[in-house]
Amino acid sequence: MIVIIGGSFAGVQAALEIRKLDKHQEITIYEKEKYLGYVPNGLNQLLKGQIDSLKEAILYDEETLKLQQIDVHLESECLRINPTSKQVIIQQHEYTKTIAYDHLVIAIGSIQRPLAAEQGANLVYQTKTLKDAQHTLEKLQEDILAVAILGGGIIGIELASALRQYKPELQITILEKFDHLLELAVDEVITEAIVNKMSKNNIKFYTGIDVEAIQGNTGAACMCTNQGIFEYDMIIKAPNLEPNHKILEETIALDIDGSSVVNERFQAENSIYVLGDLLRLPLMPISEKFYMPLINNSVRTAMVAAHDISGKNILKFESTKTNVFAAFGLTIVRSGAQTRNERFITYSINKSSGVYSLHSEGSAKIYTVIFVHEDTNEILGIQAASEADISSFANLFSVIVRGKMTVEELATHDFFFHAAYASHVTHFLNEIALDHLTK
Numbered sequence: 001m002i003v004i005i006g007g008s009f010a011g012v013q014a015a016l017e018i019r020k021l022d023k024h025q026e027i028t029i030y031e032k033e034k035y036l037g038y039v040p041n042g043l044n045q046l047l048k049g050q051i052d053s054l055k056e057a058i059l060y061d062e063e064t065l066k067l068q069q070i071d072v073h074l075e076s077e078c079l080r081i082n083p084t085s086k087q088v089i090i091q092q093h094e095y096t097k098t099i100a101y102d103h104l105v106i107a108i109g110s111i112q113r114p115l116a117a118e119q120g121a122n123l124v125y126q127t128k129t130l131k132d133a134q135h136t137l138e139k140l141q142e143d144i145l146a147v148a149i150l151g152g153g154i155i156g157i158e159l160a161s162a163l164r165q166y167k168p169e170l171q172i173t174i175l176e177k178f179d180h181l182l183e184l185a186v187d188e189v190i191t192e193a194i195v196n197k198m199s200k201n202n203i204k205f206y207t208g209i210d211v212e213a214i215q216g217n218t219g220a221a222c223m224c225t226n227q228g229i230f231e232y233d234m235i236i237k238a239p240n241l242e243p244n245h246k247i248l249e250e251t252i253a254l255d256i257d258g259s260s261v262v263n264e265r266f267q268a269e270n271s272i273y274v275l276g277d278l279l280r281l282p283l284m285p286i287s288e289k290f291y292m293p294l295i296n297n298s299v300r301t302a303m304v305a306a307h308d309i310s311g312k313n314i315l316k317f318e319s320t321k322t323n324v325f326a327a328f329g330l331t332i333v334r335s336g337a338q339t340r341n342e343r344f345i346t347y348s349i350n351k352s353s354g355v356y357s358l359h360s361e362g363s364a365k366i367y368t369v370i371f372v373h374e375d376t377n378e379i380l381g382i383q384a385a386s387e388a389d390i391s392s393f394a395n396l397f398s399v400i401v402r403g404k405m406t407v408e409e410l411a412t413h414d415f416f417f418h419a420a421y422a423s424h425v426t427h428f429l430n431e432i433a434l435d436h437l438t439k
């Protein structure tokens, strides 16, 4: 019997993959919410008019899994894990029950951490779960004039952009603790392109903000910071995620940041696998471990564990931290390492950046940055931003990084040309590599 705790991207993928590999295995998912796999970007999609209801952002349904003989229990929270007796305690409404397992898959993901400063304050909202998003949406539908977003990373910037589209007259301010917006996400060249767009969209922001206290009542939320007192109708938190490790504390080994200590197949111990947002993963191509909460990472950790549980293949997963986000009319694409990762490695990372034509002359511009190993000239990372939809480049960048292509190889790498299709006789990736070599 395989018991999976957490029915989101990692948990459901693990169940589906194990079922593909083994038609007879008993598989049961226990999920504490009423749904399986809510994509936390749902609120942004709704604010931008891409979906009509938050429920459309739910990726899986119970019935499809049940057709594959995967037993699903919703509103079923795991309270405790006992590795010695190989049992879990599950609470379903007012009942608790003890369930035995042969293999346990823990996929309880991440949380948006409550801030010490917000203790007892109303008017502080967040967006990761469907419940949170619903609550935030209800408040936004009231007569709101001024919103603060706490956190100027990808989550905060995407939210600001969606809010601007939803209510053009809304006063939107981003408060960020680091000295730069998107400090951990992208290079300053890309940040600059986004900040330009933000100022045209009348988005205010403050960096280096330390929130000391938040006092909220029904009227206004008052934020005391190292840079003064700010008042808003509502505050939406957009902090970095962190592992949801509370019930694991006395069960398995945890790292200092609360991520689980696992081997290459994501085993915490013989019969326990830990997946997705509970883990730090090696970042390709520098192989240092980082906390990189992404759906693409979660499902791939599940694939590795499923094959191991079924005794089929020994798979391996290292993340290239490939992701795409969109804000203020720009699509931003990134993969691999960046200069900021230098403090974890023994060599320097050289960088080149430029603005190129996406296809032929006169086509959309693309801001591009490459990060290069100073000794080997291997491409360690690529980032780009453009007003055109460049999302499909994310996977190309990821393959270049994963394949450790050198700048010399990229300079003359073969990309197609056909006059009838969007293409260029010299690709922008050839051009940035050539510019890097000749500078």
Ligand SMILES: Cc1cc2nc3c(=O)[nH]c(=O)nc-3n(C[C@H](O)[C@H](O)[C@H](O)COP(=O)(O)OP(=O)(O)OC[C@H]3O[C@@H](n4cnc5c(N)ncnc54)[C@H](O)[C@@H]3O)c2cc1C
Pocket (backbone or CB within 6 Å): 005, 006, 007, 008, 009, 010, 011, 030, 031, 032, 033, 037, 039, 040, 041, 076, 077, 078, 079, 107, 108, 109, 110, 111, 127, 128, 155, 241, 244, 247, 275, 276, 277, 278, 292, 293, 294, 295, 296, 297, 298, 323
């Ligand atoms: C606003 C926002 C936007 C994002 N956008 C993107 C994006 O565009 N692309 C991307 O790749 N990533 C995105 N992410 C990150 C992504 O949401 C996470 O990486 C992903 O949800 C992780 O999946 P997971 O299955 O590991 O964990 P989670 O999705 O966190 O799921 C954990 C599941 O476990 C359940 N659970 C928790 N505790 C228990 C318990 N004790 N018992 C039973 N069940 C339990 C939870 O209810 C939940 O369903 C975004 C995150 C946020 C907050």
